[in-house]
Amino acid sequence: MTSLTDLLLVLLVLTGFRLLGLSRLGASIRTAGMQGVLLGLLPLVAGESWPPLRMGLLAGGSMVLKGLVFPWLLFRALREAEVRREIEPFVGFNLSLLAGTLCLGASLWLGGGLPLPGSAPSSLAVPAALFTIFCGLFLIVARKNALNQVVGYLVLENGIYVFGVTAVPHQPLLVELGVLLDVFVAVFVMGITVFHIQRAFDHIDTDQLSSLKD
Amino acid sequence: MLPALCAIPFAAGLLAFAVRRDGPRRVLLVGAAAAHAALAAAVWLEPPTEATAGAWFALDAAGCLFLGLTSALFLAASVYAVGYLAREGSGRREDFEEGFPFANAPEAVFAGCLLLFLGTMTLVCASQHLGMLWVAVEATTLASAPLIYFHRHRRSLEATWKYLLVCSVGIAVALLGTFLLAVACPGQGDGSPLVLGSLVGAGPALAAPWLKAAFALLLVGYGTKMGLAPFHAWLPDAHSEAPSVVSALLSGALLNCAFLGILRAGQVLGAAGHAAFYRELLVVFGILSMALAAVFIVRQGDYKRMLAYSSVEHMGILALGVGLGGSAVFGALLHAVNHSLTKGALFLVAGNVLAAYRTKSTSEVRGILRTLPLSGVLWVLGFLAVAGSPPFGPFLSELVIFKAAVDGGHLLIAAAYVALLALVFAGMSATVLGMSLGETPEAPGAPARPLRGERLLAVLPPAALAAAVLCLGLHVPGGLAKLLAAAAAVLGGS
Numbered sequence: 001m002t003s004l005t006d007l008l009l010v011l012l013v014l015t016g017f018r019l020l021g022l023s024r025l026g027a028s029i030r031t032a033g034m035q036g037v038l039l040g041l042l043p044l045v046a047g048e049s050w051p052p053l054r055m056g057l058l059a060g061g062s063m064v065l066k067g068l069v070f071p072w073l074l075f076r077a078l079r080e081a082e083v084r085r086e087i088e089p090f091v092g093f094n095l096s097l098l099a100g101t102l103c104l105g106a107s108l109w110l111g112g113g114l115p116l117p118g119s120a121p122s123s124l125a126v127p128a129a130l131f132t133i134f135c136g137l138f139l140i141v142a143r144k145n146a147l148n149q150v151v152g153y154l155v156l157e158n159g160i161y162v163f164g165v166t167a168v169p170h171q172p173l174l175v176e177l178g179v180l181l182d183v184f185v186a187v188f189v190m191g192i193t194v195f196h197i198q199r200a201f202d203h204i205d206t207d208q209l210s211s212l213k214d
Numbered sequence: 215m216l217p218a219l220c221a222i223p224f225a226a227g228l229l230a231f232a233v234r235r236d237g238p239r240r241v242l243l244v245g246a247a248a249a250h251a252a253l254a255a256a257v258w259l260e261p262p263t264e265a266t267a268g269a270w271f272a273l274d275a276a277g278c279l280f281l282g283l284t285s286a287l288f289l290a291a292s293v294y295a296v297g298y299l300a301r302e303g304s305g306r307r308e309d310f311e312e313g314f315p316f317a318n319a320p321e322a323v324f325a326g327c328l329l330l331f332l333g334t335m336t337l338v339c340a341s342q343h344l345g346m347l348w349v350a351v352e353a354t355t356l357a358s359a360p361l362i363y364f365h366r367h368r369r370s371l372e373a374t375w376k377y378l379l380v381c382s383v384g385i386a387v388a389l390l391g392t393f394l395l396a397v398a399c400p401g402q403g404d405g406s407p408l409v410l411g412s413l414v415g416a417g418p419a420l421a422a423p424w425l426k427a428a429f430a431l432l433l434v435g436y437g438t439k440m441g442l443a444p445f446h447a448w449l450p451d452a453h454s455e456a457p458s459v460v461s462a463l464l465s466g467a468l469l470n471c472a473f474l475g476i477l478r479a480g481q482v483l484g485a486a487g488h489a490a491f492y493r494e495l496l497v498v499f500g501i502l503s504m505a506l507a508a509v510f511i512v513r514q515g516d517y518k519r520m521l522a523y524s525s526v527e528h529m530g531i532l533a534l535g536v537g538l539g540g541s542a543v544f545g546a547l548l549h550a551v552n553h554s555l556t557k558g559a560l561f562l563v564a565g566n567v568l569a570a571y572r573t574k575s576t577s578e579v580r581g582i583l584r585t586l587p588l589s590g591v592l593w594v595l596g597f598l599a600v601a602g603s604p605p606f607g608p609f610l611s612e613l614v615i616f617k618a619a620v621d622g623g624h625l626l627i628a629a630a631y632v633a634l635l636a637l638v639f640a641g642m643s644a645t646v647l648g649m650s651l652g653e654t655p656e657a658p659g660a661p662a663r664p665l666r667g668e669r670l671l672a673v674l675p676p677a678a679l680a681a682a683v684l685c686l687g688l689h690v691p692g693g694l695a696k697l698l699a700a701a702a703a704v705l706g707g708s
Contacts, residue, residue: 114423114424114427116397133390137383140379140383146375149379153379153382153383153386156383156386157386160386160389160390160393163390163393164389164393167393167396167397168393168396168397168407170407171345171396172343172345174346175343175345175346175349175408178345178346178349179345179348179349179389181349182349182352182353182356185353185356186352186355186356186378186382189356189359189360189378190378190379190382193359193363193371193374193375193378196363196366196371197371197375200367200368200371201368201371206375209371209372209375209376210372211368211369211372212369212372212373212376212450212451212454212455214450214510214514214519
């Protein structure tokens, strides 16, 4: 199953690059949803030795939550917003892609230097997880639009999830479900906050949220 | 005992969303807080038992300490909240800084989230499984975000957004650190690699590089939530825009919970023989937090922000104390108790000042002692306590940490520590004395309506907290000292 796992991880990295180059918010949300579906497939191919209940719950839970519910929540917030695309991010889209390439290099180097003690399902697992984490952090810092920052947070969580599934395969189910629940509530609350920001300010550019300072 | 401690706030919180009338809901809030405090007191009175191996939820000494502290502070805050909510009323009102109209969030949401917040903090204190600990800490963020957005206007919305994003990202980093900790654990096939007891038991068998990386990530993650510089960006905004009763809980209870996360990680590193590594990191971040807070406290123009930066300073003292090791660990834990009670009282009094003067500007508030005699006295006493003057509790705990630094031969650190404490004292005293003394300003900037008398519900809770701080400065009760010593011993202190 290693080749299938590898395929999923490569697809994950490609969705990361797509997110770095997108300016349309709708497409970003959809791409993050695609990433969620890929994440749901990951335990199915990488966790052969897992109990079926755990595998099924995790795969189903992440696919439904990250692939369907989160995009739906974010699209609801987007409908209220006037804007459809990020016009002037802090870091331009071409530069973002370049930064993504550098992140990928750094992830491969770091992943090579930190071999997992146990048997990892794929040698690509740690680099792909690290790249996704860097990608999420980069999106949060480099984008002004609040919805894009929520997408960045989701991507960050996705990367950590990939690391968890591949490097710590024996997590108790309860913890994994707790993490999923927390992420769900976090996106829910963030979605509501974006909605309120839109109503109060008539925009969702977070760089204009700057009245509080010393 | 423990299931009831967790269940009461969650059940009452969910119920509070459903109760339609204000009166019964306020009774529910205070009743649940009192029941929780009674149970927490019962746990305090019986000595903490050793956690059964592999248990996910248990109260060890440190958990017991922070749980009792959280519960006591919450009880005071809930009594204050009843008076606060009655004073706030409902309907639209005008913002006193910028003059635009806004409404408050429904009171049911406020009371419900307060209780859920207490429930999640209880879970943090009781979690022995580091994965569950993470789940609980993230849940505290989510339960408290609606509280910060109680006054539905632009500034509180901005603060809520920053709080949500900065803390969620920070805590996500802590999740990665938690996973790294599991990777460092050999033989993770037994299904519970992240239970504190088994991690500590595995001790030196843990893989050093993964362990150190894990601690660094956990420190950044939980440090963000705790308000250690330079990850404190959310803290002053959230504390200044939230209702004062929420600020008191954030500062006095929530920051401690995040600190507990760092202590758990430190416990594992200590058992694995890397105590020097984590202590050095804590000392660096502790001094940095104190220095940064001192810079912002001096000439601070907003008194709630001043209190918020003072929290950053005191979190720095806690990190420094644990980092120094030896008897400073005991001092740091005692200081956590003192700081929570003092800062809780100060934020509640700040709420009274804000309600009377309708401004957060330090230069526009004058003569609190004359206009609000009770709150004014508490304000001055609270300042003296938080700035570390005798005979209050913080003086004692700061002295213990100082003595440990000198005894340990860290003279440079001790000198920096005293210099920064003195700087903060000077900076705060200028502001606080200016606010307390003098005549009430007539016009302009005078209160729109004549100041009303002080209500008992607004004065009693901070007065009770201040009295506790005074008592702790004169005498640390034997039971508390034993609990502190047990918690410090686990961290390699004495």
